[in-house]
Structures are given as structure tokens and as C-alpha cells.
Amino acid sequence: MKDKSPLLEMRNISKDFFGNSVLKDVSFKLEKGEILGLVGENGAGKTTLMKILFGMTVIRDTGGYSGEIFLEGKPVSYKTPFEALDDGIGMVHQEFSLLPGFTAAENILLNRESTKNNFMTELFGDRMKNLDRKDMRKRALKAIGKVGVQLHEDMLISDMPVGHKQFTEIARELEKDNIKLLVLDEPTAVLAESEAEILLKSMKKLSSEGISIIFISHRLREIINITDKILILRDGRIIQEKPTSSTNISEIAEAMVGRELEVSKREDVRVFDRTFLSVSRLWVNMPGETVRDVSFDVNEGEIFGIGGLAGQGKLGIPNGIMGLFPGGGEIILDGKKIGLNSPRIALDSGMAFVSEDRRDVGLLLDEPLDWNISFTAMQVQNKFLKPIFGNLIKWRDEKAIQNAAKGFIDALEIKCTGYSQKAQELSGGNQQKICLAKAFIVEPRVLFVSEPTRGIDVGAKKIVLDTLIKNNREKGTTIIMISSELEELRSVCDRIAIVDEGKIAGILPATRPAADFGLLMLGTAPVSGGAE
């Protein structure tokens, strides 16, 4: 029977978070000893799918899922991860779940320690058993051996480099006797190339021993090298399911970013002749979006796109240049050097920023719209102020503020009850328009727009993007747009830089096919003939 039915089958899995559909009708099978590569952009639904399989409580808390899961032909539905563990499913998460003050062996065998009896056990029961250190060491070494690395079992987790931590996690899963299926969520992201090599080798070995593996990775080369079958998710659907032998990297990349249908044909390639903003050797210490070494030039009047996968550092670039996170490097705007680490200096030099974090950075949620729109202009450029007693007192000019707000509410079709409504009462799309108004009102020479369409509906998306284009064409504002959505960048920008691991992987004209950008995102060298 076991030989007939696949090890794992997920059938018609769908899941939505508060009406926002993230998985639609996902079905696949996984045979015993097979390695399945799961790829897709951020937000494609990979992690959610694995959470469903693993019975993470977050799934139940948000209304559960629909569809069926079969493990070795038996229908299963895990309520907690413990049940999944008992059935022999192991998972290594993106974030480490290790005890830093414990050794590798202790972590590997946590809660499954070898124990021996002593006289206290007779009196107080099993909780008083001693640890059998010798046996534990043996078992830990065996598990580490399965991974195929050199790892000292007595080393404290806190003393380990990230790679070793990753190996410890994997060893912990492998130590379980009944392990049948191992889910590895981006295990190689933190590993050096040589370490990744070792891990891949041990994965091959495990699969030959009959353990099935679901491997999630953004590194397509690894996926191609190791998997038997590749499953591509996009917007919660399976776009492609093919044996690895019958596909190649560029096909995968295209399927991943895809949306060929929606691509608005851009025939005009604008030519620029003057470098306006020059960024060189920029580093930014923004947690989760570290920028390591970024250099690029933006021309006057250009719309420059910055894309890349989440966590690679694309968001750190505008936040660093605008002084919101500490950083270093050289920014030259229109021939003048601009200091870093001070929002004021950045604003004074004529740069403006629409933050990706609308609620925390972008808006005064408790204040009326007219305040939100006018505040930056008032503080930085002394607009909307009436001088009293010479220039002794700078009085807020309510009338002017209100008129300016009214103007933007009409121009950007902001749905609200009036300029005195509080910002928190607006929908995401309208809040985003307020953020844009706030930036436009200072008439910036360079405008950074970070994730302008994140979390807003299609209609608002179009208005936001059209507004940006209009501003660029009519006022000549140089715009730098940072977005996770490649298609959006391709439809708006002139050139697009892709950021990978805190560095620019490449800068290509927006007219290049989506697959080229996909390859850059995945850390693969672009097809020959790049623009730079």
C-alpha cells in the first residue's frame, strides 16, 4: 500500500487571510525519497502552504484552510506542529529556533535526551532522571554525520557562525527516528557557497535513504541541481509543475515573475543626458534590509526603479539616503555632496520620500489630512506660515493649509469627508495618496517612492502610478521607485536596478524581458548584453 500512494499529497488547498486569498486550489504529490523544489516570489504563498502542512496555529486562528492533505494515503489535518512532528514531518524554518546557551548536542536532542536512572528516580519518578551525556554525544554525532558536516557537538550555539546553526537545526530534525519528510525553508540563504554545497550533498544522501524533502529556495541554481521536481507558485496558484530534467533556469524565472499578459507594451525608450543623483558605495544599517555596497547613477527627469526580493536591501537604499537609518557612502545631488544620517539635510537638499511604512513613518494617523499633507513643507520649507512681528513668530496659516489640502484631495481623487478627517480613517489607497500629496507639496527635485502600491487595491494602484508618471512628465521630477512588484516597475520606470544581498546585481532598461530581471533577483548572472 505504501508503495502505491505517494508519501504526501496535498489536494485543492486554498487559504485566505481575512478575504485576501493567498492560496488557490493548490494540489501536488510528493513521492518517497523525492526532492521537491518550491519556488515563487515573496508573497506567492510558499510559506503559507508549508504552515498548513505543518499545522501551525496561525492557520487555524485565521479561519483554517480548505482542501485535503494525505500522508502515505491517510488523510491528515494537524492541529498543532507537535502532531506533524509525531507523524515524521520535520521542518527547518527561516528563523532559527535554537537555545543559544546550549551546546549543539543539547539542542539536537532537546526533549528527547538520553537518560539514566538514579536513586532519586525511585523516589520522585522520571523527572529526576540524569542525562546520559555519553549516549547523547553519540546520538548527536550520528545526526551530525547524517548532515555530513564537521560540527563540534559541545560547541555553544551562541558561539557558532550562522552556517553551523543551520546545520544544527537540520541535524535536530534528522535525529528523529521516524523522520519521513523534511521541509527546508531557505536553508541555504545564510550559508556560504561551500557550506551550501555540503548541505546539498547531504540532502541528496537523505533522499537516497528514502526521506522526502521539500526544498524552498530563491537560488535557482541549487533548485536545478538538486531537485527531482519543481513546483512554481505565483499569487497563490501553481503556475508550473515539471520534473527538473525538463525545465531550465530562465523558464523558471519567467514563470515566477510572469504576468506576461499584463505587461503594458513600452515602446518609448527615453534618453537622458545628465546625471542628477549619484550614489556611490552606500551602506545602510536597516534591520532586515541591510544595504552593503550600492552604487548607481540616476539621470535628471528619469524614473529609476529599484527591485529585488524582500530582505535583500532595496528598502534600505531610500531609508538610508533620507537619513532614517544610519549609513555611509557618498551621495552627490546635482553636483553637491549630501550628508547622510540626517532627515533634515536630505529634505533641505530637495529630496522627498514616500515611505513604505505608511502607518508609522508616512502619516500622522491621529491628525487631520491637511496637517498630514502640509507638515513637512511647513517644517522644512517654511510654507504655510504667516510671519507676525517681523519674523519673530511664525504663525500657522490654517486657510492656506486647508486650501492646499483641498487641492490635493480633488487632484488625487482622495475619498474622504473633508480635509479635517483624521488620516487613520482612510483606506490604504487613500492614505497612500495623502503620502504622495505630502511629498508633492514640497516640490522635490528627487522623489523616492517606496512600495507605493503595497496593500492597496487595483484601482488605487493605477491612480498612484499614473500620478507618479504625471508628476514626472509635467514637473520633471526625478523619481526613484522601489517596489517588490517587478511588473509595476517595468510599466513605470525607465531603468531598473535589481538589488541582491545588499548589492546591485545589475541595472537593465525596463524594456528587457521579465526573465532577465528574474535571473538577477535570483543571484544568477544576467544574460549577456546588460545595459551597464
Next chain:
Amino acid sequence: MKYLDRIVEKTGWPRLIIGLFLFSLFIAAPFAQVKIGTSLSDTLIRFGMNGIMVLALVPMIHSGCGLNFGLPLGIIAGLLGATITIELGATGAASLFIAILAATPFALVFGWGYGNLLNRVKGNEMMIATYVGFSSVAFMCMMWLLLPYSSPTMVWGYEGVGLRTTISVEGFYLHALSNFLAVRIGTFFLPTGMLLFMGFVCFLVWAFLHTKTGTAMTAVGSNPVFARASGVNIDRMRTISVILSTWLGAVGIIVYQQSFGFIQLYMGPFYMAFPAVAAILIGGASVNKASIMNVLIGAFLFQGILTMTPSVMNSIIQMDMSEVIRIIVSNGMILYALTRVKKGAH
């Protein structure tokens, strides 16, 4: 019903209950043989006495530093100003303004230090402020004895050193404001000058909040990250608000003294913050939003209850309930407000 709900929602339950309670006290007053004229003017006097100290909380609420439980620090600056004025021998109504002037440098220095301290404990301002208030009072208990004051109106009679616990301002600025343009009709007394002065200070604060700096201060309190991204120096704004709060506390206590008649040293300022905080909260302010209107309504309601309960309640139930009610109302109000503090995202 819907209309009623809207009223309740707009006014807020605490304000409504206390307003109705105060109203019923005024209704009950004639039946308890309490003269309505006296009680009304007492209420107005106490309103004027305490108003500026309630107002002193506004700048810090605006800049997001929370309720100024460190108000005693400002009051101490005011006490220093007052005692220095008497020491210098300034007399008459002008001495009130000399006292305010003399208190100003202390308020600036104290406020600056206090502001810098609060900038280091962002998120825990109110707790630290309470300790600042209490410890500064304790510290000054020693200093009042040690500072080289020598004016015979102020020092202990038997040894000639150290200040007395209460010092009369008679001959200095007693009723300097209260008697200005005062109206007397029978038992009713209206301290016009004091109310005008309070109105003037309220206007100054209102005007300040309408300037560029005041707007920035409000934005810092509303969303510091937004303010920083707009090029505002958050720490500077917060420090300015604390200095302003401290200075208003100093002015507040001097105005209080001119009406009350005495300078209260040593433990005098110890519990001054709590009634002020309770008053502004009854007025409808929250930990991060306050308006001048909240100050006026709150000071009137809170002081009204304090004035009316002893006279009315005592004659009805033959028992001194005023202190009990004062403590329940003021501390209850503070508790209520702190449960409404929105943490993190709001």
C-alpha cells in the same frame, strides 16, 4: 436614543458623571442652607488658582511626554522665585511679576535638565516624572533649611536660619491679581484679574501651539517617527515642551499663592501634580491629546467638586466627606486615564 449616545460619546462618561454630580450639588446647595453666591465664587476662585497648573500639563502631553507628574519641579522653581522676591524685599502688586521673573531662570534650567532626562527614558516618561517630582521635593526639604535666606518674614523665629513651612505673602503680592477689577455682589466675589491673567496665559499657550514650533511639537507627540522623517529634531521639541511645562508650573504656583495668601514650602508641592492631572483628565484630555478647552472644563469641574462637596455634603450627612471624595475622584480619574493609554500602534 441615538442622539443621547452621541452626546455621551462626545462628552465622555467621566466628564458627564462629574458634570451632573456638580450640577446636582449646586441644586442641592440652597436646601442645605449653603449660600449659592459664596459657593459659586469659591468655585471660581479655586478654578483661577489652579487653572495655570492644569494648563502646565498641556505642552508635555502635546509632545508625547505624557502627563507631567513631575509638576512639583516647576512648582519648586516658582517657590524659589517667590522666596527670592520676598528676600529682595520687593513689595506690592509688582512683586508678583518680579516673582515670576525670578522663577523663570530656575524653571528654564530645571526644565532643561528634566527634559534631557525624559529624552533618555522614552516610553517610561510618566513613571520617571513621578520620581523626579517626589525626589526634587525631598531634596528641596533640605535646601529650604540650608539656603542662606535671612528675611525675617520667612525664616524660623527662634534661630534665624531656615525657611518656615508656610510664609504669608501679605504685604507682598497677596490678591495682587484677584482684586484687580474684582466684582462684589453680596456674598458673590469674582476674581476678575486672576481669571483674566489665566485667560491670558491660556491664550499664550494656544498661540504657541499655532506656531511652527508648536505644530512640530504636536506632531512629535502624535507620531515621533513621522516628525523625524519630516526633519524635526524630536529631542529638542520634547525638551522645549518640558521647559514650557516647568515654567507654567512655576507661574501657576505664584498665581495660586497670591490668592491663597501663603507660600507652602517643604512637603507643600508633594501632591500638587495629582489634582492637576486629575483635572485635565476630567476635562477630556487623554495621555497624548489635550486642548485648552480640556484645561478650562477640567479645572472647573474638579475644583467645583472640591469646593461644593464639603459645604453641601457636610451639612446634609453631617460628616466631612470632602477629602474622601477628592481622593477618590482625583486618583480614580488618573487610574481611568492610564487604562486608556494606547500602547504602540494607534
